[in-house]
Structures are given as C-alpha cells and as structure tokens.
Amino acid sequence: MKYTLTHFMRAAALAFGLAAAGTAMAQTAICYNCPPEWADWGSQIKAIKARTGVTVPPDNKNSGQSLAQMTAEKARPVADVTYLGVTFAIQAQKDGLVAPYQPAAWKDIPDGLKDPAGHWFTIHSGTLGFMVNVDALKGKPVPQSWADLLKPDYKGLIGYLDPASAFVGYVGAVAANQARGGTLENFGPGIDYFKALQKNEPIVPKQTSYARVLSGEIAILLDYDFNAYRAKYKDQANVQFVIPAEGTLVVPYVMSLVAGAPHAAEGKKVLDFVLSDEGQALWANAYLRPVRASAMPKEVQARFLPASDYARAKTVDYGRMAAVQKAFSDRYLAEVK
Numbered sequence: 001m002k003y004t005l006t007h008f009m010r011a012a013a014l015a016f017g018l019a020a021a022g023t024a025m026a027q028t029a030i031c032y033n034c035p036p037e038w039a040d041w042g043s044q045i046k047a048i049k050a051r052t053g054v055t056v057p058p059d060n061k062n063s064g065q066s067l068a069q070m071t072a073e074k075a076r077p078v079a080d081v082t083y084l085g086v087t088f089a090i091q092a093q094k095d096g097l098v099a100p101y102q103p104a105a106w107k108d109i110p111d112g113l114k115d116p117a118g119h120w121f122t123i124h125s126g127t128l129g130f131m132v133n134v135d136a137l138k139g140k141p142v143p144q145s146w147a148d149l150l151k152p153d154y155k156g157l158i159g160y161l162d163p164a165s166a167f168v169g170y171v172g173a174v175a176a177n178q179a180r181g182g183t184l185e186n187f188g189p190g191i192d193y194f195k196a197l198q199k200n201e202p203i204v205p206k207q208t209s210y211a212r213v214l215s216g217e218i219a220i221l222l223d224y225d226f227n228a229y230r231a232k233y234k235d236q237a238n239v240q241f242v243i244p245a246e247g248t249l250v251v252p253y254v255m256s257l258v259a260g261a262p263h264a265a266e267g268k269k270v271l272d273f274v275l276s277d278e279g280q281a282l283w284a285n286a287y288l289r290p291v292r293a294s295a296m297p298k299e300v301q302a303r304f305l306p307a308s309d310y311a312r313a314k315t316v317d318y319g320r321m322a323a324v325q326k327a328f329s330d331r332y333l334a335e336v337k
Contacts, residue, residue: 040286081269085167
C-alpha cells in the first residue's frame with residue numbers, strides 16, 4: 001500500500017488527539033458521593049481544579065449508594081476516591097474496596113479519626129440536629145426536642161433522609177435512639193420513635209434535600225449544622241439550627257482512595273488538597289468543623305450555636321456503629337418503611 005503525506009498527517013493528527021484525550025483523562029479523578037449541594041462540595045471541586053488541575057465531576061450518590069457501586073465495580077473500579085460517612089468507610093475497608101494512603105497532612109489528623117494505615121481519614125465533622133425553615137412553619141413554634149417532632153402540629157412538615165441508605169439518615173436514627181434511651185445494642189427505642197413519627201407523614205428522600213428546605217417543601221429536616229448555617233448565612237434564608245434537648249450525635253465524614261483506582265495519582269492530589277490549609281479553610285467557611293482544628297476561623301466559629309448547646313452532642317463507638325448498621329437497616333425496612 002502506498003502512503004502519501006496526507007496519510008501521515010492524518011495519522012499524526014489522530015495520535016495527537018489520542019494523546020490529548022489521554023492527558024485530559026489523566027487529569028480527572030472520579031469521586032463517588034461529592035454532591036455540589038452538600039457541604040459546599042461545589043466550591044471544593046472548583047478549588048481542586050484551580051490548584052491541582054484535576055477535574056472532579058460532581059456526583060450525587062449518598063454513602064450507601066457509593067458503597068453499593070464500589071462493591072459492584074470491585075473487579076474493575078471506576079471511582080478513584082470516595083467521600084463517606086465513617087461507618088460506610090469502615091465497611092468499605094472490611095470489604096477490600098479502599099486502599100491505604102496517608103495524605104500530606106496525615107500527622108495533623110488526631111488518632112481515632114483515621115484508620116492507622118490510611119484506609120480512611122476524617123476531613124471534617126458535623127453535628128446532627130433540626131434544620132428548620134421558620135417561614136415554612138407558618139407561625140408554629142420551632143421544635144426544640146425529639147419529643148416535639150411527634151406532636152400533630154408538625155404533620156407533613158418533617159423530613160429525614162432514608163436511614164437504610166443515606167449515612168445522615170442512619171446518624172439521625174442513632175441520635176434519636178440514644179436520646180430515647182437506646183444503645184447501639186438496643187435499637188428498640190429508635191424503631192418505636194420512627195414508627196410513631198409515621199403519624200406525621202414525614203418526607204423520606206434518599207439524597208440531600210437542602211434545596212427542598214430552602215423552598216419550604218420540607219420545613220424541618222434532620223440534618224447537620226453545616227447545612228443549616230450555610231442556608232442562614234450564605235443563602236440568607238430564615239433558617240434555624242436546633243440541637244435537640246435530649247441530645248444528639250457528632251460524626252466524622254471521611255475520604256478514601258479506592259482500591260485499584262484507575263487514576264490513583266490524581267485521586268491522591270484530591271485527598272492531599274482537601275486536607276491542605278486551603279481545603280480545610282473551605283470546609284470551615286461552609287460551616288463544617290475541619291479535622292485540623294487550626295483551620296477554623298474565629299469569625300466562622302462565632303456563628304455556631306454556643307458551646308453549651310454543643311455539649312449535648314456526643315460521640316459513640318463508630319466501629320460498633322458500623323457493625324450494627326445492617327441489622328438496624330434490615331429492622332427499619334421490615335418494621336417502619
């Protein structure tokens with residue numbers, strides 16, 4: 001076959017195009033559960049692109065959906081990194097879905113908030129409570145306790161994410177259970193609470209419902225402090241955050257490198273950035289408590305509820321919380337949903 005100059009030019013152009021496409025792909029890191037409307041991941045994704053050159057496509061999965069997807073893709077992973085509630089990360093580690101990696105700020109992460117080998121590590125934490133759109137209550141009092149939510153006044157006004165799927169939903173279940181006298185070994189009080197709550201016809205979505213609170217579709221959402229503060233101070237909504245009188249839970253959110261990540265080098269850049277001074281400051285400005293406490297600006301801290309309110313927020317054995325999660329989910333689906 002006779003080759004002309006045109007043939008060589010076309011071949012060169014094709015090779016250049018493939019190389020460019022490969023370079024573009026190499027600068028992408030797939031993150032499962034990085035939704036732009038949750039915890040201001042939108043700003044974090046933009047900063048990652050600006051500082052590292054790595055594109056992180058938005059992803060609206062929740063923790064349970066991310067774990068299920070990684071399990072299905074274990075033989076041929078698609079994701080490079082993942083953001084999970086701590087119990088899901090512990091399960092992912094047990095299932096061999098995440099790989100050890102110690103990011104640049106590893107030493108600044110307190111013990112107990114990271115797997116010793118680096119299979120997961122906390123990037124920030126949140127406190128669960130009631131995110132309340134005051135206008136949507138239409139004159140009804142802002143609820144101050146778990147018991148208040150059972151009052152018929154709040155029928156059709158309450159929402160919580162699916163406790164059998166979304167991590168924040170499970171956190172809400174654990175918090176309510178503990179507040180009603182239950183333990184991680186006894187979910188009876190929590191199950192009874194959610195059964196009673198059904199009389200108020202709650203809205204139970206699977207994904208983040210921030211926009212639905214701002215619109216007033218959901219007046220009272222079991223959610224984290226950071227989303228409520230963001231609504232109040234950034235979006236200027238008439239939103240209050242309530243730490244219920246009977247107590248609640250504070251929980252870490254973590255990230256991991258996916259085992260067999262197709263773009264591990266880019267994934268590691270993402271993990272390094274979210275723990276950098278800039279990345280941690282972005283979390284703080286979104287009203288999350290950064291795992292590196294020194295990154296919390298004083299002016300942001302001043303917008304949080306007083307320390308006396310936060311004293312009602314407790315930690316639990318997160319490893320045990322992870323171990324009993326499936327049993328709780330099965331019971332919830334059988335008895336409540």
